[in-house]
Amino acid sequence: MSKIKIRTAQNVEVAFTPASIGDRIIAYLIDLVVFFAWIILFSLIASGLNDRIFSDRIGTIFFFAIGIIPLMFYDLVCEIWFNGQSIGKRARNIKVIKLDGSAPTISAYILRWLFRLIDMSLFGPWVSVIAIAAGGKGQRLGDLVAGTTVIRIEPKVSLDLLRQPVLDEAYEVMIPEVSLLSDADIEIIRQVIQRYKEINDTRLVGQTAQKLKEIMQVESALDDYAFLEQILSDHTFLMAYGDES
Known part of the structure; x- marks a missing residue:
C-alpha cells in the first residue's frame, strides 16, 4: 500500500504506511474474540450466582447491563486508554492517529466510535472496506468525519x-x-x-x-x-x- 504523507506540527513531512484492509479485518476479528471471551466469562459468572439476584426486574436489568455496557464502549475506551489501539489493533501493530500526525483528541475518538454503527453494523463491514479501499488514506467513514486514519506502526529507530x-x-x-x-x-x-x-x-x-x-x-x-x-x-x-x- 502506498504511503500517506503527513505534515507534523513542526512543519516536516513524514510518511506513514496506512494499515492494510487485511490488518484491520484481522484486528477486528481479534476484538470479536475478546467480545466472545467476555460473554463466556460473564455467562459463567451469571450461572454461578444465586437466582435471587434476578428476583426483580431492576436487578436483572442492572446485572445484564454490566455484561453489555463494556462491549458497547469497548472500542472507545480501548482507543482512548491505549493511545489509539484496541487489543486487536495492538496485536496487529496498527493504531489510530490524526491526519496531522498527532494523537487524536477524545472528541475524535468519540466520532470514530459513533460512526462504527454505520461502518460496521447497519450495513455490515462492506461500507468500511469500500471506504478504506477507495479513499487512499486508510479511512473509513468514522475516520473521514474525525479527521483520523489507521497506520501501521513501524520501528521508529534502530x-x-x-x-x-x-x-x-x-x-x-x-x-x-x-x-x-x-x-x-x-x-x-x-x-x-x-x-x-x-x-x-x-x-x-x-x-x-x-x-x-x-x-x-x-x-x-x-x-x-x-x-x-x-x-x-x-x-x-x-x-x-x-x-x-
Whole structure:
C-alpha cells in the first residue's frame, strides 16, 4: 500500500504506511474474540450466582447491563486508554492517529466510535472496506468525519541509533540552541536519520535541517545530515551534563 504523507506540527513531512484492509479485518476479528471471551466469562459468572439476584426486574436489568455496557464502549475506551489501539489493533501493530500526525483528541475518538454503527453494523463491514479501499488514506467513514486514519506502526529507530555515543565532560557543544528543542523534535530527528539510512531520503533530511535552523535561528557550515547528527550529540551531552556545566 502506498504511503500517506503527513505534515507534523513542526512543519516536516513524514510518511506513514496506512494499515492494510487485511490488518484491520484481522484486528477486528481479534476484538470479536475478546467480545466472545467476555460473554463466556460473564455467562459463567451469571450461572454461578444465586437466582435471587434476578428476583426483580431492576436487578436483572442492572446485572445484564454490566455484561453489555463494556462491549458497547469497548472500542472507545480501548482507543482512548491505549493511545489509539484496541487489543486487536495492538496485536496487529496498527493504531489510530490524526491526519496531522498527532494523537487524536477524545472528541475524535468519540466520532470514530459513533460512526462504527454505520461502518460496521447497519450495513455490515462492506461500507468500511469500500471506504478504506477507495479513499487512499486508510479511512473509513468514522475516520473521514474525525479527521483520523489507521497506520501501521513501524520501528521508529534502530538499536544502533538508540545507542548514543559516550560523551565525557570535555565534549564541546557546537549548537547550544538545541536546548530550545522538545523531546518530540528530537524524536523526529531520529526518525528522519533512520529514514535516510534506510532509503537515502536526502530531501527529508534537507527539509528537516532547514526547519530546525529556522526554529533555533542558527546557521551552520555542516551539511544537512551532519547537522542533524550534531544536534543529537549536543542534545545527548546537555541531557547528561547540562545541569552540571
